[in-house]
Amino acid sequence: MTCVKWCGTWSGWFNLICGIDKEAFYLHVCLMYMYFTKLYSLVKKMQSCGCGCYVRNVCVNILLYADDIVLMAPSTSSLQQLMYECDKELQCLDIDMSINVKKSVCMHIGARYSINCSRVSAHNGGEIIWSTI
Numbered sequence: 001m002t003c004v005k006w007c008g009t010w011s012g013w014f015n016l017i018c019g020i021d022k023e024a025f026y027l028h029v030c031l032m033y034m035y036f037t038k039l040y041s042l043v044k045k046m047q048s049c050g051c052g053c054y055v056r057n058v059c060v061n062i063l064l065y066a067d068d069i070v071l072m073a074p075s076t077s078s079l080q081q082l083m084y085e086c087d088k089e090l091q092c093l094d095i096d097m098s099i100n101v102k103k104s105v106c107m108h109i110g111a112r113y114s115i116n117c118s119r120v121s122a123h124n125g126g127e128i129i130w131s132t133i
Contacts, residue, residue: 038093039064045089046071051078062086067097076117079106087123101126107133 004011043062046052052061053072061082063070071086073079087099099122106120106128107113120128 051081104128105131107131
């Protein structure tokens with residue numbers, strides 16, 4: 001049973017007929033915990049490879065947002081190594097995520113952004129194009 005308070009006035013009591021029961025809630029929490037634990041494992045694995053950009057002596061080479069992944073590296077060869085490690089780890093974690101070369105791009109940031117770089121390929125052999133923007 002619940003009621004609503006609006007502008008200082010209370011409604012009458014009524015049955016709440018929607019929502020999620022406790023068992024379903026706990027099941028969702030457990031599943032999300034397992035998923036986030038695996039993603040945390042991915043971040044730790046990527047940081048431990050030591051390949052990437054450093055901020056105050058901390059390796060910052062991967063950012064996660066929803067189902068998106070950003071890899072950051074100081075060179076093309078470092079980026080290639082990160083791509084291989086990330087793709088390999090995603091396959092091991094069994095979380096139904098992989099690097100999709102059709103939806104991915106590489107981009108330069110900084111003074112040398114217009115320099116042509118070598119190709120970067122994913123674990124499955126697909127090539128990721130360099131952004132022209």
